[in-house]
Amino acid sequence: xIQVEQSPPDxxxxxxxxxxxxxxxxxxxxxxxxxxxxxxGQLINxxxxxxxxxQNGRLSATTVATERYSLLYISSSQTTDSGxxxxxxxxxxxxxxxxxxxxxxxx
Amino acid sequence: DAGITQSPRHKVTETGTPVTLRCHQTENxxxxxxxxxxxGHGLRLIxxxxxxxxxxxxxxxxxxxxxxxxxxxxxxxxxxxxxSQTSVYFCAISDYKTAPFNEKLFFGSxxxxxxx
Numbered sequence: 467x468i469q470v471e472q473s474p475p476d477x478x479x480x481x482x483x484x485x486x487x488x489x490x491x492x493x494x495x496x497x498x499x500x501x502x503x504x505x506x507g508q509l510i511n512x513x514x515x516x517x518x519x520x521q522n523g524r525l526s527a528t529t530v531a532t533e534r535y536s537l538l539y540i541s542s543s544q545t546t547d548s549g550x551x552x553x554x555x556x557x558x559x560x561x562x563x564x565x566x567x568x569x570x571x572x573x
Numbered sequence: 574d575a576g577i578t579q580s581p582r583h584k585v586t587e588t589g590t591p592v593t594l595r596c597h598q599t600e601n602x603x604x605x606x607x608x609x610x611x612x613g614h615g616l617r618l619i620x621x622x623x624x625x626x627x628x629x630x631x632x633x634x635x636x637x638x639x640x641x642x643x644x645x646x647x648x649x650x651x652x653x654x655x656x657s658q659t660s661v662y663f664c665a666i667s668d669y670k671t672a673p674f675n676e677k678l679f680f681g682s683x684x685x686x687x688x689x
Contacts, residue, residue, distance in 0.1 A: 467632070499678055509663065509680040552615060554678065559604045559623065559667060561678055562632070565615040 468493045468556060472564035479571050484541045487567045489553035491534040498529050498555040500538050503566070505549055512538070512551075543571045576600040577681040579664050585687045592651040594684050596664030598644075605647040606665040606678075607631075607639065609658075616663065622647055654688040661685050 469492035479485055489498075500512040513520050513527040515536065520527055524543075529536040536555075540547055548571050554561040576599035586592050596605060604623055608616040608631075618631030620639040628639050636658060638650045651658055664681040 497676070501678075501680075507661070507683055511677045511679055514677045554616075560618070560621065560631075561606075562618065563608075563616040565613065 468495065468562050470553060470555060470562055470564035472551075472553060472567050474567060475565070477567060477569045479543050479569065481543060481545060481571055481573050483543050483571075484539070485543060485569070487538040487540070487551050487569075489536045489538070489555075489564055491555055494531065494534060495555035496531075496557055497559075497561065498531075498536050498553065499561070500527055500536070501552040501554065502547075503550040503552065509552075540569075543569075545571045545573050547571050577664060577666055577679065579662075579681040579684050581684060582682065583685045585689065586654050587689055588655060589653050592654050592686065592688075594649045594662055594664075594686070596647045596649070596681060598647075598666055600666075601644055602666040602668050603644075604667045605641065606667075607637075607647070607649045608663045608665060609633065609660040610663060610683075611660050619649065619662075654686075656688050659686060659688045 471490045473488045499514050502510045515527045515529045517531045524541045526539045550566040550568050552566045554563045556562050578597045580595045606621040607619040610616050617633045619637050622628045622641040640648045662684045667678045
């Protein structure tokens with residue numbers, strides 16, 4: 467099956483810094499999404515992005531499907547951005563998750 | 574919140590006992606999923622459903638069964654719980670290809686299950 471690798475596994479930032487999180491897939495996918503799990507365990511869908519670039523406030527994501535990777539950009543980070551970021555991909559409606567990037571933003 | 578309710582929110586049980594977790598949705602979503610989350614493993618797909626009475630296995634289905642007798646409910650059953658099934662269980666829904674711009678995966682709040 468498809469393997470999903472996320473990097474880096476852990477990241478510590480000072481408030482206001484920018485960061486890039488990466489998601490690599492072992493095989494082609496036609497469905498890719500990014501999620502944020504907050505410190506209370508809630509999973510929030512950030513982007514549905516099988517290809518191209520999308521932006522939502524300080525967050526943006528780019529997927530290059532032909533090269534089997536996706537990037538999540540966080541600009542001007544805030545302490546509320548802390549948590550774990552997951553990417554998930556697959557074919558049609560079946561999704562496989564990476565192991566996540568744990569982000570801590572310091573005030 | 575996509576109208577997803579998981580119950581119970583927390584459960585403690587003993588090894589060998591049957592356990593059923595419930596996922597209830599109120600917005601007629603076609604696809605429903607059960608994931609488990611464990612440290613170091615991210616979220617792993619247990620079972621999923623693509624319609625009433627239509628289910629299939631995911632990555633880690635051994636020891637689990639599911640049922641979907643009506644659109645709004647997706648049940649996950651541990652026939653004989655083991656300590657390795659201690660985990661946080663998340664239900665999710667999507668409308669892949671059935672509703673425009675509604676292809677995102679949305680999660681419930683999770684069920685913390687402890688098997689002693």
